[in-house]
Amino acid sequence: MFKNKKGILKFVFTANIFLVIIISYHEETVITMYIRDAVLGFIEINEKERKIIDLYEFQRLRYVKQLALTYYVYPGALHSRFEHSLGVMELASRIFDRLCVKRKKILRCNFLQIGLSIKEAKQILRLSALLHDVGHLPFSHVGEEVLPEGVKHEHVTIEIIKYLKPILDKTFFEGITEVIINILSKEEIVKNLTILKRIISGSLDADRMDYLLRDSIYCGVEYGRYDWQRIIDCLDIIESESGGYDLCIEHGGIHALESMILARFYMFAQVYCHKTRKIYDYYLSHVMREWYNLFVKNLIDITRYNDISVLNFIENTVREGNNHLYEFAHRIKFRKQHSVIFETSDFCDLPQLINAKKVFDTLQEEFSDYEFILRETRGKIHNFLVRESQKRENVGEKFYVLRNNRPYILTDESLIIRNIPKNFLNTRIYVAYKDKKYERMKESEIRKLIKKAEEIRRSFDNGKKI
Template identity: 30%
Template sequence: MHYQEEQYKVFNDPIHGHMELHPLLIKIIDTPQFQRLRNIKQLGSAYFVYPGASHNRFEHSIGVAYLAGQITEALSSRQPELKITARDILCVQIAGLCHDLGHGPFSHLFDGLFLPKMAEKKMKDGDTEEGEKLKNWKHEQGSCDMLDYLLDKNKLPPVMEQYGLQLEEDLDFIREMISGPLDTDKAKDQEWPYKGREKEKAFLYDIVSNKRNGVDVDKFDYLARDSYHLGIQNNFDHCRFMKFARVCEVNGRQYICIRDKEIDNIYDMFHTRHCLHRRAYQHKVNKIIEHMIAEALLKADGHIKIEGSNGEMFTLSTAMNDMEAYTKLTDNVFEQIINSSSVELTEARKILQDVLSRKIPKFLGETKPKEAVKDWEKLISDWKTMLAQHLPPEDFAVIGTKMDYGTHVFLQQV
């Protein structure tokens, strides 16, 4: 494939410096569906605790696309026997660029807290089917749905073909890199569950979202970017990792591996992740504000209408069922509630006003389970029952947080 030099664009990024991106990536970036990510905070409510945490999913996604291209091109250059094609590289970059398209307002707060709260409410009201649907919905699913909508709405499939992509195969590959096997039921019974690429290129599936051990370019970017904006030290050197990365065959499968002497760098990666969770992501005030915002969204849900396709109206909790409506749903819903004079939004507005004026519930204390928790819902329920003997249930909340060093990295001599 031949491209004119001027078709590439360069982004100046505080984390990765000058990033040169393929023209097809630029066409995806320059769509309303991708530009939406400018209005979704990377760290959600952490911005109310760390004033520097103002960065968005937009710049993170571009950074992941850049790193995805860097490591794939490096592997191709060092190991030509892998037969990594230009199509492979472009697909991996697109997956990196689009992996977070499905995030809702305040990132993980939407599908990690608000939707589960809404699911619990639906189940109490007897709507079990809708409750299960909300409980199981994840932003990766939304990313694939938004990608399909983005491509169709902006008439990009013919453009992708002009750049050498084979749509039926390559779109499956991109979706699989974002969310895993497309048919999860069949995948359990198959040795190779993917459709987009053959088993010989298994290592490509570990670049953007590594389901095996969590070592991927998504983490490389957010560790560096979040640390930079939070003012927290990051000792992990992702550039060094990419220099030493090689694809090796282990137990009949191709994996991205590193030399044993580089293991300290990987330890630093998981240690940095743990520090960010302890000091920022799971910060006690951040968690309190997270629950306040989720509660406000819950109270506002039936009173905010978002127009979707064919003029159909959706609520906050149903907008992800229609990508035209979901494109309009961003962190701006916070200002929409705050600035509204609607009587129906009075309770939600009061909660968000309390967030802004720092009238937040007090942190009473914490405890660590002596053993690994197998059922978080039961544990939290038990704690609520116990505390209800001393306090009115409406006067307190029990919040469970999981803090660890991430997925295990297995060491094996090859």
């Protein structure tokens, strides 16, 4: 099969990962390369895909941290959107290959209706997965907070892909850019492409599968581990109510899927919404709002910047001193964060939110020597449909389980997923000295404020104020 079975071995060192690229020459002179990934092992890419990976717009992702300043808590969390994007492409490919083993005739017929072969459909899927995060701002989701209202990183991604249209169409085939945009955008999907969209973006997709595994490994925690191989092995397709095909899972894969959803909750609680990480998100959002207004004139401009750009801006702000951003920049540079003295449960309800705000207001009134910050943290654990008869919610994605070749709603089959809350919601109160801003508070003072905040909360729980 190979003209040169040994191939050519090249070693390439990068900022965060060690890549081993093995170039093999096929009979059709198609060059296949393998990137050594810390999470998934070898990731195969072809020569055309490498041209896209080598573009500046994609290489920029090497310098956009996946988890912003989470490395202030978990020192190993230095991985980037670059390797995550490669990982999503690889997992999407493995899912597609598994589905083809089970339903190749159905999928071939589905794609032929819009003039695509199985090979072309897979290439579209791989490119869509590869480019799905190309629009992330510096520090990933934290940077997203500074975008104009209603604009998310997905919108930036679409604009960048449009900008790359001449290269994409020339490298692959005319019109591939529009197909990728249709898959990645929020607009109505061409029904025959539905299955490709579900593989990349859905309640169970390659994106979530990769970042849970990757974030867990690089943070050095066990919370995000789950049996992803079993999930892929059990995936299947089912006719979509809107046309085309959706993902579903065989009954034997339910436990693996449950472990993934639980892993997502634990990662929210212990990593994504960690108290220290969230206060640095707060500082960063203030700095980045000013940075964005100064330097970014349009969405394509974002491709000129990465984490290093913002860190340089922070460094210059600290050096210049005495401006409205100095405090935030100083706290980031020297790791001088506020301390937590109050927090709700991870699934707090409206009464808890109201009481947290009352505690915050009362503390501000009674302790004028301190600076208090109220921060609310939200996250989506899952979006599976839960029937009204089981819970009040009757919205969400209808995801099916195949049992004896018959489809059943997932939350009818899984008690765990049915009962776990869909949304993560936590509220915290942080404190620091007002005059001695950057001095670490004494433990005795923190304990005193924690005790006082709890007393205030209990008083409001009992319907009266102390």
